[in-house]
Amino acid sequence: MSELQKSSSGVPPRFSEEAMRQVEVIFQRYPADRRESAVMPVLHLAQREFGGWLSQEALDYVATIVGMPPIRVYEVATFYTMYNLKPVGKYHIQVCTNISCWLCDSDSIAQALRNKLQLSFGESSSDGRFTLSEVECLGACINAPMLQINDDYYENLTPAKVSEIIDQLP
Amino acid sequence: MPTLIIDGKEISVQPGATIMEAARLLGVYIPHFCYHPQLSIAGNCRMCLVEVEKMPRPVVSCAMPVSEGMVVKTDSDMVRKGRQAVMEFLLINHPLDCPVCDQGGECTLQDLAMKYGPDRSRYHEHKRHERDYDLGPLLETEMNRCIHCTRCIRFTDEVAGAPEMGAVYRGDHMQVGPYTSRPLTSELTGNLAELCPVGALNNKPFHFQARGWELKNSDGICAHCAVGCHQRVDHLNNEVKRVMSRRCPEINQTWLCDKGRFAYDGLTRERLQQPMVRSEESNQLVPASWAVALDRAADLLKRFKPEEVAGLASESGQGAEELYAFQEFLRHVVGTPHLDHRLRQRDFSADEVPLTRADLSMNTPLSQLGKADVILLIGFEPRYETPLLNLRLRQATLAGARAFAVHPRQLQHNLANLTQLVVRPGDEVAFLDGLLQELGSSDGHRSALAEAWQKAKQPVLLLGNYAIHHPQAEAIRRCAVALLERVGALSTQWNGFNRVAGRGNAAAAQDLGVVPHRDPGYRRLERHGRNAQQILQGAANGEIRLLLLLGCDPSIEAVDTSLARTALAKSVVIYIGAQQTPAAEMAAVVLPGLANGERPATLTNLEGRAQRSDMAVMGPVQAKEDWRILRSLSDRFAKPLPYNTREALQARMAAADHRYALDGLEAGELSAACDHKPVTAGLPLATVATSKDGLLLVVEPPFFQDDAIARRSTILAQLTLGRSALGTLRINPEDAGKANIGDGQRVRMICGERNVECIASLDANVPAQVVFGDMGQRAALLQDLCDWDGGFPQVSLVGL
Numbered sequence: 003m004s005e006l007q008k009s010s011s012g013v014p015p016r017f018s019e020e021a022m023r024q025v026e027v028i029f030q031r032y033p034a035d036r037r038e039s040a041v042m043p044v045l046h047l048a049q050r051e052f053g054g055w056l057s058q059e060a061l062d063y064v065a066t067i068v069g070m071p072p073i074r075v076y077e078v079a080t081f082y083t084m085y086n087l088k089p090v091g092k093y094h095i096q097v098c099t100n101i102s103c104w105l106c107d108s109d110s111i112a113q114a115l116r117n118k119l120q121l122s123f124g125e126s127s128s129d130g131r132f133t134l135s136e137v138e139c140l141g142a143c144i145n146a147p148m149l150q151i152n153d154d155y156y157e158n159l160t161p162a163k164v165s166e167i168i169d170q171l172p
Numbered sequence: 173m174p175t176l177i178i179d180g181k182e183i184s185v186q187p188g189a190t191i192m193e194a195a196r197l198l199g200v201y202i203p204h205f206c207y208h209p210q211l212s213i214a215g216n217c218r219m220c221l222v223e224v225e226k227m228p229r230p231v232v233s234c235a236m237p238v239s240e241g242m243v244v245k246t247d248s249d250m251v252r253k254g255r256q257a258v259m260e261f262l263l264i265n266h267p268l269d270c271p272v273c274d275q276g277g278e279c280t281l282q283d284l285a286m287k288y289g290p291d292r293s294r295y296h297e298h299k300r301h302e303r304d305y306d307l308g309p310l311l312e313t314e315m316n317r318c319i320h321c322t323r324c325i326r327f328t329d330e331v332a333g334a335p336e337m338g339a340v341y342r343g344d345h346m347q348v349g350p351y352t353s354r355p356l357t358s359e360l361t362g363n364l365a366e367l368c369p370v371g372a373l374n375n376k377p378f379h380f381q382a383r384g385w386e387l388k389n390s391d392g393i394c395a396h397c398a399v400g401c402h403q404r405v406d407h408l409n410n411e412v413k414r415v416m417s418r419r420c421p422e423i424n425q426t427w428l429c430d431k432g433r434f435a436y437d438g439l440t441r442e443r444l445q446q447p448m449v450r451s452e453e454s455n456q457l458v459p460a461s462w463a464v465a466l467d468r469a470a471d472l473l474k475r476f477k478p479e480e481v482a483g484l485a486s487e488s489g490q491g492a493e494e495l496y497a498f499q500e501f502l503r504h505v506v507g508t509p510h511l512d513h514r515l516r517q518r519d520f521s522a523d524e525v526p527l528t529r530a531d532l533s534m535n536t537p538l539s540q541l542g543k544a545d546v547i548l549l550i551g552f553e554p555r556y557e558t559p560l561l562n563l564r565l566r567q568a569t570l571a572g573a574r575a576f577a578v579h580p581r582q583l584q585h586n587l588a589n590l591t592q593l594v595v596r597p598g599d600e601v602a603f604l605d606g607l608l609q610e611l612g613s614s615d616g617h618r619s620a621l622a623e624a625w626q627k628a629k630q631p632v633l634l635l636g637n638y639a640i641h642h643p644q645a646e647a648i649r650r651c652a653v654a655l656l657e658r659v660g661a662l663s664t665q666w667n668g669f670n671r672v673a674g675r676g677n678a679a680a681a682q683d684l685g686v687v688p689h690r691d692p693g694y695r696r697l698e699r700h701g702r703n704a705q706q707i708l709q710g711a712a713n714g715e716i717r718l719l720l721l722l723g724c725d726p727s728i729e730a731v732d733t734s735l736a737r738t739a740l741a742k743s744v745v746i747y748i749g750a751q752q753t754p755a756a757e758m759a760a761v762v763l764p765g766l767a768n769g770e771r772p773a774t775l776t777n778l779e780g781r782a783q784r785s786d787m788a789v790m791g792p793v794q795a796k797e798d799w800r801i802l803r804s805l806s807d808r809f810a811k812p813l814p815y816n817t818r819e820a821l822q823a824r825m826a827a828a829d830h831r832y833a834l835d836g837l838e839a840g841e842l843s844a845a846c847d848h849k850p851v852t853a854g855l856p857l858a859t860v861a862t863s864k865d866g867l868l869l870v871v872e873p874p875f876f877q878d879d880a881i882a883r884r885s886t887i888l889a890q891l892t893l894g895r896s897a898l899g900t901l902r903i904n905p906e907d908a909g910k911a912n913i914g915d916g917q918r919v920r921m922i923c924g925e926r927n928v929e930c931i932a933s934l935d936a937n938v939p940a941q942v943v944f945g946d947m948g949q950r951a952a953l954l955q956d957l958c959d960w961d962g963g964f965p966q967v968s969l970v971g972l
Contacts, residue, residue, distance in 0.1 A: 058352065073336055074335065076338060076340050076351045080341045080351075081341065081342045
């Protein structure tokens, strides 16, 4: 939390041609003189493109694309918790522990995950496969408890089901 | 105009004004941290709570616009309770380290905590720990003390135009800072330390140097460039400890640039401590008494015919008193017409034309620059010549003005709307001539510049250092006048002609006749003396036998330094000045003078305002004010200078030029700016000059090292102007690639028979076929390759 992490690869991040096309689509959603508005979707795209997290280089790159001073991009990226500023594993497991899930015993879900993966919240497995995070409400209270792995929601969980889900991941 | 009552006092203010502003007009103090009159409203510290009748809650006075009939109480029970609560929250995370904090004693938080703070904390949890950043050599950070007022963020964003500070994370995790440890690139970073209401951002060179309450202060005028910012010099035990800004809405508002703020540490370095004369036995300079040194100087001056004596002065570092006494001493005591201060000027053809002050200085006051709608910079890099003037231009561009720059390379700038037109050195006149013809023709196809210029209502044109010291400076100046005349911008309502002679006190040197063709007060002389170039040439070929130098060193500053060295070696030199320089080492007599800050002085800024600067500290014990040296020296002649006190000298200056009559001003009043119209128009335009082929060398004065004190400052030596290190030769990357020269490589630069070794650095701002170097670098003196008459030297490079 105290400093932006630099990318370890040393290769400056660049969007692929396909991603650049998506950036253009994003830009078209906003007036031409309000290009800065695109910073959040472009950051989101960058996070997808550059391995699920945003290094300082990636943030600087987004700043040049959107035409903002880098610090303005850092402000946005640090404000929102869904931008990952540290490397994450191939599967980013985000467990909701907010009120509805908690009432439905999300504690047991979290405990099952910790045991299964041998990770605490905020940690990544050494093989780079898993990252376990505790998150606030993801808006699926109707089927609490729930968790999110990358883009997918898994709902109505039990500890046994969690273990099964992890095992089934490719 | 809404009328409201604050603490029982009635006031009418402009609609839209806030309660805070109304209270300030009334002189009612409302405590605040985040509010700053020069910055946008943030309203986030919540300290300025006031009670407004009929409103249920306390309101934030800095953000609440006034309305008719408001009744405001700034010190009711409700207000006090509100502020106490705010203060308790602010102190939750603030460390109790006032005894080791630089801000202690002059800290808004400390002062207000005395009034509103609880005497003990109810908070027993862990305090927040924040990270400190390395913000470069000027700022020390202790971010635990930050109270999140965001003044630094708003300043860098809105005023400095270098958005590098920010607030990252949110809520109680919020951190203020650049989030990466990079030195800030702004030339105004020192203001952050002054702006910070607590001890989070501190003045690094002042860190642990003194306590605020021990310091004595005196009112100074900055002489490091010609803007003439008002500053407060804080000193202790006869040593300048720091420099702060003084508010002056017409000139510097509340800011100072880093050069003005941090150059002070060069004041005491390499100083001349005592008079010295060259001993006849050992041929060494040996200390002497004032009487002996002055006698020797007088003997030398009398040994030659008056026409064989010449004087050269530096415009920076001298007060108007010194400059006036210098010209009077040479003209009326010694009797020589040869004197000049324009060591950097190449084109002296303007001396033949009766130009006046309006032609040689600014005609748009600084306070009006923000109203310009089109800005044309010719050979002017405002950010690194006159930073506080640049702020005004930036304000104009933020308000919608279009700016154009005609310069030999890409400028480093922070203007909002700047179009850069890179013109090869030597092609400027042709370019401006082309622009004039475009304006004259009815042809539909016009450049963006011509289009904007034609439509401009209030255009300003600024000639900077490069244009003033250009080989065709007068031709460029006349084109500039013609451009403004074409759009009617030379009238008394709006005069857009500005020649920005950016070195400290350059205007006084012109006003007071330290030029070979004019007396003080712009009275032209029948018989012109020699100009700076002719003086040095004369000294080199034996026509001039004695050089009297006032604080200047031609061997570093002149256009052609190798000529200057020959001139100094062949002539007898009498050196009056504060600093040890190569010229002083070659002198026959050295008379130690005082520097700015060590004596009261009159300094004229680029608008032509004469201002008095107070004495802050005492100089070396034996040194004297330069004008007093000249006065004592004149005693040894038939007609001594007719004044014994500074007041008498100032009265004489006032008689010569009414703008120097400052005694009638009330305290805090400024002398008039730009009261010297009209500009001389209608002079014939020069035939179009064109540039040479090949690689051209342009030598630029480096901003942070442009005067004797700044050059000796170790603080400023750490600053980089946002480009490669000082003293390197900047080359276009493609040119370097072709010549097989890498970044940081040693190269030999050759021009005819002369050559200089220096270090190359690749710079994408530099166009092809031009190289740029820094003036006055003793390690690689690039002016050695320059020739006064030859224009820009054509050079070739060899990698070593």
